[in-house]
Amino acid sequence: xxxxxxxxxxxxxxxxxxxxxxxxxxxxxxxxxxxxxxxxxxxxxxxxxxxxxxxxxxxxxxxxxxxxxxxxxxxxxxxxxxxxxxxxxxxxxxxxxxxxxxxxxxxxxxxxxxxxxxxxxxxxxxxxxxxxxxxxxxxxxxxxxxxxxxxxxxxxxxxxxxxxxxxxxxxxxxxxxxxxxxxxxxxxxxxxxxxxxxxxxxxxxxxxxxxxxxxxxxxxxxxxxxxxxxxxxxxxxxxxxxxxxxxxxxxxxxxxxxxxxxxxxxxxxxxxxxxxxxxxxxxxxxxxxxxxxxxxxxxxxxxxxxxxxxxx
Ligand code: MG
Numbered sequence: 001x002x003x004x005x006x007x008x009x010x011x012x013x014x015x016x017x018x019x020x021x022x023x024x025x026x027x028x029x030x031x032x033x034x035x036x037x038x039x040x041x042x043x044x045x046x047x048x049x050x051x052x053x054x055x056x057x058x059x060x061x062x063x064x065x066x067x068x069x070x071x072x073x074x075x076x077x078x079x080x081x082x083x084x085x086x087x088x089x090x091x092x093x094x095x096x097x098x099x100x101x102x103x104x105x106x107x108x109x110x111x112x113x114x115x116x117x118x119x120x121x122x123x124x125x126x127x128x129x130x131x132x133x134x135x136x137x138x139x140x141x142x143x144x145x146x147x148x149x150x151x152x153x154x155x156x157x158x159x160x161x162x163x164x165x166x167x168x169x170x171x172x173x174x175x176x177x178x179x180x181x182x183x184x185x186x187x188x189x190x191x192x193x194x195x196x197x198x199x200x201x202x203x204x205x206x207x208x209x210x211x212x213x214x215x216x217x218x219x220x221x222x223x224x225x226x227x228x229x230x231x232x233x234x235x236x237x238x239x240x241x242x243x244x245x246x247x248x249x250x251x252x253x254x255x256x257x258x259x260x261x262x263x264x265x266x267x268x269x270x271x272x273x274x275x276x277x278x279x280x281x282x283x284x285x286x287x288x289x290x291x292x293x294x295x296x297x298x299x300x301x302x303x304x305x306x307x308x309x310x311x312x
Pocket of ligand 1: 048049050147
């Protein structure tokens with residue numbers, strides 16, 4: 001039987017799904033409740049975001065293991081220039097002091113998102129804040145792509161890795177969201193732990209070929225992803241064998257053959273992170289199941305112009 005959340009990420013002949021990457025990173029502060037609310041307000045019901053644990057084991061929604069200086073300001077309103085604290089070294093009450101409402105335009109990262117709205121008073125959310133948001137009756141059709149980040153300092157600490165998975169799964173269950181959440185990661189070892197601890201919650205495998213790695217260049221989690229360059233063409237099979245329900249390749253890695261194979265073996269394919277109109281069109285031509293994007297409005301526009309739906 002197909003899991004309901006996997007069905008929610010699956011397209012059909014007239015539907016390609018849109019997944020808001022870190023909310024809508026291109027237009028609103030990434031991984032913020034403000035960004036998630038925006039995505040939901042424009043009729044997107046699939047959200048991707050990243051989870052890291054604080055020192056007191058509170059799962060929070062942020063991308064990096066260190067607070068990213070180009071987008072995090074301290075209580076003095078200054079960007080964390082050169083002194084990025086590790087999330088795992090901070091308690092939740094300390095995390096709450098930071099503001100993620102603005103990007104530093106002097107940095108390369110800030111310059112990547114010139115259209116992002118600049119705000120004050122935006123806090124790093126707890127995972128439970130997002131769960132609370134989507135528990136509202138009007139958001140019952142919302143499904144989550146919950147990315148577990150691997151702490152590079154804990155790669156060989158099996159007990160700590162088990163604990164991270166357990167804490168997150170416990171929160172998903174307590175929120176009653178085990179049928180609306182995918183557990184998603186580059187770290188196939190962490191996904192194996194998810195599968196063992198929660199066989200009922202589907203897992204989603206991120207991949208990126210080394211040959212295209214330089215073009216993304218911001219995700220240290222790929223340290224823990226298997227080397228797939230020798231197995232091109234077989235990746236869907238490897239994902240399936242590992243118990244995956246979704247395969248999430250970098251969009252430049254994917255081919256028609258991959259899509260055909262994924263279809264044959266019943267894998268849902270969600271490509272990331274597709275932001276330019278030409279690339280969006282190419283993914284529509286390939287007829288992927290879902291497009292993960294920083295600009296959900298741009299993908300809506302192309303799908304709409306070409307006669308596709310993204311919900312329903
Ligand atoms: Mg992510």
